[in-house]
Amino acid sequence: MLKKILKRVLISIPVLIGVVLLIFIMLRIVPGNPVVTLLGEHVNQQTIDKLSAEMGLDQPIVVQFFKYIWNALHGDFGTSYRMNRSVTQMIMDAFPYTVKLSLLAALISWTIGVVAGVIAAIRQNKLLDRLFMGTALLGVSMPIFMAALLLQYVFAYKLELFPISGYEGFAALILPAIALGWNSAGSIARMTRSNLVEVMQDDFIRTARAKGRTESGVIIFHGLKNALLPVVTMMAIQLSSMLSGAVLTESVFGIPGIGRLAVNAIEDRDMPLLQGTVLFTTVLIIIGNLVADILYSVLDPRIREVK
Amino acid sequence: MSENVLEIKHLKTQFFTRKGVLPAVDDVSIEIPAGKIVGIVGESGCGKSMTAMSVMGLLRHPGRVVSGEILLCGRDITHLKPRELAKLRGKEMSMIFQEPMTSLNPVTTVGKQVEETILLHESCSREEAKKRVIQIFNEVGIPEAEKRFDSYPHQLSGGLRQRVMIAMAMVCRPKLLIADEPTTALDVTIEAQILELFKRLRDETGTSIILITHNMGVVAEVCDYVYVMYTGQVMEQAETFELFANTCHPYTKGLLRSIPKLSEKVDRLYTIRGVVPNLLHLPEGCNFCTRCDECQKRCLKEQPELYEVKEGHKVRCFLCEKGGA
Numbered sequence: 001m002l003k004k005i006l007k008r009v010l011i012s013i014p015v016l017i018g019v020v021l022l023i024f025i026m027l028r029i030v031p032g033n034p035v036v037t038l039l040g041e042h043v044n045q046q047t048i049d050k051l052s053a054e055m056g057l058d059q060p061i062v063v064q065f066f067k068y069i070w071n072a073l074h075g076d077f078g079t080s081y082r083m084n085r086s087v088t089q090m091i092m093d094a095f096p097y098t099v100k101l102s103l104l105a106a107l108i109s110w111t112i113g114v115v116a117g118v119i120a121a122i123r124q125n126k127l128l129d130r131l132f133m134g135t136a137l138l139g140v141s142m143p144i145f146m147a148a149l150l151l152q153y154v155f156a157y158k159l160e161l162f163p164i165s166g167y168e169g170f171a172a173l174i175l176p177a178i179a180l181g182w183n184s185a186g187s188i189a190r191m192t193r194s195n196l197v198e199v200m201q202d203d204f205i206r207t208a209r210a211k212g213r214t215e216s217g218v219i220i221f222h223g224l225k226n227a228l229l230p231v232v233t234m235m236a237i238q239l240s241s242m243l244s245g246a247v248l249t250e251s252v253f254g255i256p257g258i259g260r261l262a263v264n265a266i267e268d269r270d271m272p273l274l275q276g277t278v279l280f281t282t283v284l285i286i287i288g289n290l291v292a293d294i295l296y297s298v299l300d301p302r303i304r305e306v307k
Numbered sequence: 308m309s310e311n312v313l314e315i316k317h318l319k320t321q322f323f324t325r326k327g328v329l330p331a332v333d334d335v336s337i338e339i340p341a342g343k344i345v346g347i348v349g350e351s352g353c354g355k356s357m358t359a360m361s362v363m364g365l366l367r368h369p370g371r372v373v374s375g376e377i378l379l380c381g382r383d384i385t386h387l388k389p390r391e392l393a394k395l396r397g398k399e400m401s402m403i404f405q406e407p408m409t410s411l412n413p414v415t416t417v418g419k420q421v422e423e424t425i426l427l428h429e430s431c432s433r434e435e436a437k438k439r440v441i442q443i444f445n446e447v448g449i450p451e452a453e454k455r456f457d458s459y460p461h462q463l464s465g466g467l468r469q470r471v472m473i474a475m476a477m478v479c480r481p482k483l484l485i486a487d488e489p490t491t492a493l494d495v496t497i498e499a500q501i502l503e504l505f506k507r508l509r510d511e512t513g514t515s516i517i518l519i520t521h522n523m524g525v526v527a528e529v530c531d532y533v534y535v536m537y538t539g540q541v542m543e544q545a546e547t548f549e550l551f552a553n554t555c556h557p558y559t560k561g562l563l564r565s566i567p568k569l570s571e572k573v574d575r576l577y578t579i580r581g582v583v584p585n586l587l588h589l590p591e592g593c594n595f596c597t598r599c600d601e602c603q604k605r606c607l608k609e610q611p612e613l614y615e616v617k618e619g620h621k622v623r624c625f626l627c628e629k630g631g632a
Contacts, residue, residue, distance in 0.1 A: 203409040209365055210404075211424045211475060212397030214390055221423075222412050229414070301459040302413060 005294060012286045019282045024065050027271050034269040038081050078272030087276035097167060098257035102242035104173050109181025110188055110235060117192025124197055139186025148179035148252040165254035176253040180246045184238045188231060195227035229300050233292045240288020244281035312482050312515040313339040318375035320361045329586045331357040333539035344509055344516045346530035350583055354539035355519045359485045363402050364392040380482060398428040401476035405488035407469035411460035417471045418456030421478055428479050443474045447504060466497035477508060485517045502529050523566055527551060535559045538594040545620035555622040557599045601626060
């Protein structure tokens with residue numbers, strides 16, 4: 001088991017280097033000079049050159065790249081051009097907001113998703129099933145920004161139940177959490193339903209009935225235990241992608257999390273900050289996948305043994 | 308109180324499909340005396356399993372018992388509520404299935420699964436239940452019972468899994484055990500061992516066993532009494548020795564002739580001609596008339612009843628109407 005985890009961690013290293021390289025190259029291909037953005041349009045060439053040299057932007061891209069990697073390995077992800085603050089510090093400041101938002105979104109969407117999925121599976125092809133699955137389809141297919149704007153319009157603007165945007169305590173997180181969890185709830189519900197429907201056809205379900213379990217006992221102790229295995233894996237991946245910054249949700253609702261940080265960095269051509277957030281996100285996604293993998297093998301004895 | 312552990316009287320089980328009503332079990336009456344092994348034989352789809360599922364109350368939509376009575380130890384269980392019936396399953400009557408490979412929950416240890424049966428029906432502590440599981444594992448011949456308690460199904464062979472299933476079914480000492488083709492998926496040496504186990508369990512615990520099979524050899528080996536089924540009906544019923552010595556129904560004769568014999572050299576094995584008719588389109592007369600070698604005009608028009616040819620030997624064939632063939 002430990003060997004497996006170590007192996008997966010080692011495999012992630014080239015992935016990380018690849019991602020950094022990609023962002024590095026892309027940021028330098030896109031038009032727009034960060035120095036010009038920083039200083040404004042009407043500055044003479046001398047000043048631009050001087051600042052470029054100070055920021056190390058006059059060096060060859062290969063040198064810049066290795067310098068960045070070297071510093072990153074020492075925990076230094078550079079200084080934001082715009083804010084003149086340590087990128088590490090900025091990410092650490094923004095991350096708690098994203099964590100709170102993501103956890104709330106996960107809690108809401110998974111509870112709704114699993115409960116709706118189970119009910120739909122039990123009432124297969126009946127009215128409730130159709131209703132829940134129809135809603136789930138809407139959840140899966142509606143873009144986040146649309147859900148976010150709709151929620152904002154109805155619950156914040158019309159009904160005035162929640163603040164429209166900004167972060168002012170827990171109540172301000174509820175609408176964004178629903179918007180962020182919207183898709184997850186849909187896909188979890190659909191997955192729970194289809195897995196449970198399938199598992200309930202299995203022979204061991206008949207065995208459970210034959211040994212005297214009542215129908216609800218059969219579903220909870222034998223059906224769900226099997227049907228939720230892949231769902232749990234999916235949850236781990238979902239959480240990691242939520243944590244890596246809900247760009248759209250955070251922008252619409254003005255939550256100062258990782259996603260907003262990334263958007264601001266792009267607008268400002270703030271290369272160190274953007275590199276930092278993307279790298280951070282990548283690490284989170286890799287960890288999420290790793291956790292999903294490990295969870296699956298912990299939960300399923302058949303996979304646990306296959307090394 | 309009657310001596311019979313189970314009495315099925317004129318049971319009719321039907322499946323209400325879009326294409327029509329399937330008579331899966333058609334007026335079947337079966338008696339299971341205490342401490343006996345009773346065989347139900349027939350081809351695939353003849354209603355053997357459905358009879359068993361009806362008794363256990365495990366029929367799923369669109370199938371249901373339409374009429375008849377099922378008496379377990381004299382108590383009518385035909386119309387019990389699902390919750391009441393669940394209390395009987397695993398305690399008074401239990402069932403094991405054909406597919407040992409898939410009949411156990413893959414993500415729970417086999418020990419826990421057997422323990423579950425005890426905890427469902429009896430009030431006892433976990434430690435006590437575990438002790439009893441290990442004891443029954445020993446009884447059904449699972450080696451290293453204590454170590455096996457924590458094994459997952461995929462770590463066991465087919466034979467061992469079937470032993471786990473038997474342990475699960477027997478752990479509460481039911482009065483009736485229904486074994487639905489328990490050895491079909493196993494190889495022959497394991498089959499012999501499992502059959503021996505059934506006989507031993509019957510002798511030790513007095514549990515009556517219904518053995519559903521398509522294998523006449525298995526019947527000859529362990530059963531005290533045999534019912535031969537075809538298209539949901541009992542075609543012939545007799546004590547095992549009587550059935551083999553004095554076979555009456557053309558269908559039973561066909562089944563027996565189909566067994567290859569080591570003493571004869573033949574190019575082709577005997578088969579009963581034709582195929583089992585679709586239950587939706589049964590022939591007008593005798594259900595077997597389309598495949599019968601001894602079919603007469605009358606067989607095409609009328610349904611024969613079960614005629615008693617000797618005490619305890621009944622045959623559904625006009626040839627036996629006047630007793631004896």
